[in-house]
Amino acid sequence: MFDPKDLYELADDAPELTDPVLLYHFDGFVDAGSAGRLALGHLLAELEHRVVATFDVDRLLDYRSRRPIMTFDTDRWVECESPELAVHVAKDATGTPFLLMSGPEPDREWELFAKAVAALVERLKVSKLVTLHGIPMAVPHTRPLGITMHASRPELINNAQSSVFGRVQVPGSVAALLELRLGAQGHDALGYAVHVPHYLSQAEYPTAAVTGLEAVTRGTGLVFPMDALREAARRTTTEIEEQIRASSELSTAISGLEQQYDAFAAGAERENLMAETTPMPTGDELAAQFERFLAERDDE
Known part of the structure; x- marks a missing residue:
């Protein structure tokens, strides 16, 4: 039996936090307009942060399906851009600590990875897990972007907008599996799927990231610096x-x-x-x- 704690390494100076929110997004699944990637990338660029845990990407990733970039200089290899899947601690605009988990979506050992995240959630005393990404919809960019909320329990969904989906089956993702598995263990987990105009889904669309982070603020109380993202x-x-x-x-x-x-x-x-x-x-x-x-x- 594999120990899920073997999948990650916790920093020696990991902080003692009080009910932090864990905001997460993984590259590799549907993310129309790069809504989730832009949102977490913006936060990591704007806020001071440090790594508190790293995952063993050698076990989780298939390098042959997404090969890392290496640099060849004249007659030798000089650099390899190794991927990183990590948890960071940061503070929002009001000084409230929270956690960010980002990196490539694991290719393998999904269930063990979910157990590893659960162990980290317990160790870091996480109060709520939150994810966001974009989904392509037949909507114009000239109208306010909609959001489909989903959560481990109905009480976490605090908006009046009804879902445009019924019961459907879709390809799975690690982000969705975390919500399912950790929700079943009693942890609060929710997500925001931003409705991105289908004709912009392959481009970077910062408006979708703004919409997603504003929804996270409403759902968690975290306040983020948004000027640069709104200008983009x-x-x-x-x-x-x-x-x-x-x-x-x-x-x-x-x-x-x-x-x-x-x-x-x-x-x-x-x-x-x-x-x-x-x-x-x-x-x-x-x-x-x-x-x-x-x-x-x-x-x-």
Whole structure:
């Protein structure tokens, strides 16, 4: 029987915390607009933090499926960018300590990893686990982004917005498994799935990260520095609007999405956010146009 504690190494100076929130996101699963990656990356860039625990990535990752980048210089190898899956401790804008867990999603030993996280949750006296990511939806960027909340118990869901999903089966993720397994053990765990316009799902969309972190603040009371992220969101929105104004096809498509979204929000009889009778470019076609625009911007 493997000991889950063998999967991680706890720092010698691991802090004694009082009911901290553990905010987590793993790279590798669906994350439309890079909502989760941008959100946690922003916090790690803006807040002072230090590592309190690291996981054994040699056991958890399949290097052949996502090979680390190595640097070759003239006649020798000089560097290897080793992946890191770690837990950090930081303080929010009010000085409240909390934990961040980020890194690549494990490829193997999911159940043992969940037990290892549970052991860390007990050791660090975590009060609540929170995750966020983006999901592609047929919604226009000109409307407020929606959020689907999910939690280990209904009392944790504090918004009035009803879910747009019924009972569905989807490919699993480690983030979802943690909520399921630790919730079954009595730990509070919840997540926020930000509704990202499907035509922007492959691009970085900071507005989705802003929406996600604002939801985390409402759900946990943690306060984050947001100015830089909001400015990035503003710039991205301006660039998107420039592209739309330059294309009558995009303008028509976005207008159609707005009409469908408004009808859905008003309670029109429609099962989903896509009208079947309106001829419009697909999400892939819209995304391709935006990707061409973003590539041209990068070249400039």
